[in-house]
Amino acid sequence: MLNVQQSIFLDIVQSFITKQNPTLRNANWPELYIIAKKQALSGLLGYYLGRVPEARCPTNLAIQLKNDYYANIAQSVLQENAYENLSIILNDNCIDHLYFRGAIMRKFYPIPDLRSMSNIDVLVKSDCVSQVCKLLEAEKFELKQYNSGICSASKSTVTFNIHPSLSIPSKHGNPVMPDAGFQNAYMKNKNFFVLDDSYHLAYIIGNIARYITTQRCSIRPICDVAVFSYANKDNIDWEKVEYLLKEHNLWDFAVFLFSCCTEYFFHQSYVPYKDKANTEIICEFLDFLLQNGAQINSGAAIDTQHTSLLKTTQNRIADIFSKKTSQDKNLIDFLKKIGL
Numbered sequence: 001m002l003n004v005q006q007s008i009f010l011d012i013v014q015s016f017i018t019k020q021n022p023t024l025r026n027a028n029w030p031e032l033y034i035i036a037k038k039q040a041l042s043g044l045l046g047y048y049l050g051r052v053p054e055a056r057c058p059t060n061l062a063i064q065l066k067n068d069y070y071a072n073i074a075q076s077v078l079q080e081n082a083y084e085n086l087s088i089i090l091n092d093n094c095i096d097h098l099y100f101r102g103a104i105m106r107k108f109y110p111i112p113d114l115r116s117m118s119n120i121d122v123l124v125k126s127d128c129v130s131q132v133c134k135l136l137e138a139e140k141f142e143l144k145q146y147n148s149g150i151c152s153a154s155k156s157t158v159t160f161n162i163h164p165s166l167s168i169p170s171k172h173g174n175p176v177m178p179d180a181g182f183q184n185a186y187m188k189n190k191n192f193f194v195l196d197d198s199y200h201l202a203y204i205i206g207n208i209a210r211y212i213t214t215q216r217c218s219i220r221p222i223c224d225v226a227v228f229s230y231a232n233k234d235n236i237d238w239e240k241v242e243y244l245l246k247e248h249n250l251w252d253f254a255v256f257l258f259s260c261c262t263e264y265f266f267h268q269s270y271v272p273y274k275d276k277a278n279t280e281i282i283c284e285f286l287d288f289l290l291q292n293g294a295q296i297n298s299g300a301a302i303d304t305q306h307t308s309l310l311k312t313t314q315n316r317i318a319d320i321f322s323k324k325t326s327q328d329k330n331l332i333d334f335l336k337k338i339g340l
Contacts, residue, residue: 002283005031006290014265016044017227019110021052029057038293039218040116043072075157076113082158083120089135091190097124098185098193105224108231119159123181126164168206168248198237201229202244205254209340219289226261233270252339281337
């Protein structure tokens with residue numbers, strides 16, 4: 001079950017998503033800060049200081065929270081300028097490209113600057129990756145190539161992940177979809193594409209499943225599913241989402257996730273599925289996310305993104321089973337509860 005401070009933190013997140021003020025009367029700020037920092041969402045606490053009457057925080061910590069809040073905004077501005085400049089460069093060189101994950105998800109939050117992101121994911125066609133890397137190198141970005149084919153380009157606090165393909169991670173050893181990025185996108189202007197909402201949602205859910213099975217998932221992508229699916233509920237082809245995820249044996253997990261988003265974040269159903277997850281399992285799921293947090297190094301995440309795709313979810317679970325510790329058994333039981 002969730003403890004008091006976890007519940008308060010989740011109330012803060014839910015209030016932010018739904019444009020309300022959280023209840024902070026019983027907040028233990030040092031403990032809240034630890035939870036929020038682990039989720040890369042400490043800027044949210046700084047945002048609510050001064051906006052909620054009962055938000056009384058120790059002075060030194062209040063200064064730190066405000067600094068985190070301003071740092072979120074500054075980083076957001078830097079990243080936004082960076083991907084706008086990259087789009088200009090790619091358009092000038094007639095290179096088709098699209099942004100996905102955080103760079104798109106953040107736009108659906110009430111205050112996009114507070115949806116932090118560690119890197120900017122860009123999809124280009126596989127035969128253009130080397131050209132894009134040279135263009136970024138000319139802009140003084142430092143490059144790092146991964147076995148997955150992804151190129152990481154970093155300068156100061158901005159990092160681009162240049163992807164040569166985009167596929168929904170598969171479960172139980174099914175082959176992943178062939179590169180379906182541009183085939184599931186439409187051109188917005190010149191060489192700039194936008195990923196189809198239905199495919200994007202399925203892709204995000206597939207990535208959440210992959211991260212959860214490797215115990216590296218935070219609450220942020222769950223919030224992404226909530227705000228993105230709610231904002232686009234009338235545009236999403238729900239039959240397509242169901243088809244894509246069933247193809248990858250991820251549909252049971254997706255239904256659980258939708259239930260979690262509708263029941264917890266919005267307190268109303270907005271998806272065409274009536275199955276409701278057990279409240280205790282939802283709490284266990286949220287506790288799992290808060291315990292793990294956004295602790296992964298972005299480079300490590302890049303390296304394993306397609307290579308586990310290196311290791312299918314089934315093989316990962318088999319590895320866990322082979323260890324036969326009580327903790328691993330608890331993880332397996334938990335994965336089964338949420339449809340993985």
